[in-house]
Amino acid sequence: MYDALFQPMDIKNLTVPNRIVMAPMTRSFSPGGVPTEEVAQYYKRRADGGVALIITEGTTINHTGASNDPNVPNFFEPAALQGWKHVVETVHGSGGLIMPQLWHVGSMRNPGTGPYPEAPSVSASGLKYPGKENSDALTANEIQAIVDAFASAAYSARELGFDGVQLHGAHGYLIDQFFWEGTNQRDDNYGGSLPARTRFATEIIQAVRREVGDDYPIILRFSQWKQQDFDHKMAHSPDDLKAFLDPLVAAGVDCFDCSTRRFWETEFDGSSMNLAGWTKKLTGLPSITVGSVGLDGDFIAAFQGASAGLAPIDELEQRVADGEFDFVGVGRILLADPEWPNKIREGRLDEQVPYTKEALASLT
DSSP states (O other): OOGGGGSOEEETTEEESSSEEEOOOOOOOSGGGOOOHHHHHHHHHHHHTTOSEEEEEEEEOSOTTSOSOTTSOBSSSHHHHHHHHHHHHHHHHTTOEEEEEEEOOGGGSOTTOSSOTTSOOEESSSEEETTEEOSEEOOHHHHHHHHHHHHHHHHHHHHHTOSOEEEEEEETSHHHHHHOTTTOOOOSTTSSSTTGGGHHHHHHHHHHHHHHOTTSOEEEEEEEEETTBTTOOSOSSHHHHHHHHHHHHHHTOOEEEEEOSOTTSOSSTTOOOOHHHHHHHHHOSOEEEESSTTBSSOHHHHHTTOOBOBOOOHHHHHHHHTTSOSEEEEOHHHHHOTTHHHHHHTTOGGGOOOBOHHHHHHOO
């Protein structure tokens, strides 16, 4: 069943054996920022269950303001890197592919939180959302230090055996705070028009590319919506979206992870395509769709403690078969049911497990 979902597809020179990607989901289950054996087994269960490519939870770069939670894993301390090496070996042992999501939360970190509570919070213009100042605007030298930290983390990912890297440029975190006009009020080369506001990201991508080489896959996750504003759109038309994407492609992105809350929603009037579909059409690069796959409720309700029932994926399968987008990011249903891909492939639909409050609480 669902043959299109189980065809191989390439990202650069990496062959992904099917189209199901485990979406990154923050867990806060790494004491002191170090991923444990439990973390390795958590990802192993999803690889055993048929997930082709795992994108890890957000893991923070080497900058004191990058994290708002000491139990979120980091990607720079020796003990953490050793923990991640074990995660990679464990997932590879189950036949899965895995990439870390490299992350800086920017002004979403409240001052006084995280593993370095004394450190200032930083962002593009000191804003958490339009009109709400809670952090320091980054200087040019500080920007360079953060660019270097992303590049160093990517180099470590390749050295540890990860199959590529994903940069978190979505959901109102630091890279996205440069993208979003509401939080980027800079009057230097990092501000201005939507294409100009990609400069911070393009410098990170270029620095990462220099460190990892030409053959190593780089995925960028982006979103129109922000957790500070669910209804926001940076790009109001295909022309706007192309102007935003072109500099990122030129910098070296190989695949876009296009975060939406509901994959079936259209992006622009006059077309049935979603954000991932438009991104693939405009760039020619592989794209990942995401948003309530297999479930009848979105993740915002889940954060408020709501359960979600099962939903058919026939439309999703057809859109993959039609080539609208290439990969499918799956989140909450994999928390409830690590075997979900195998059940879908083998036609065991009556064995699917719905997403429940208990699944959210345990995140096992």
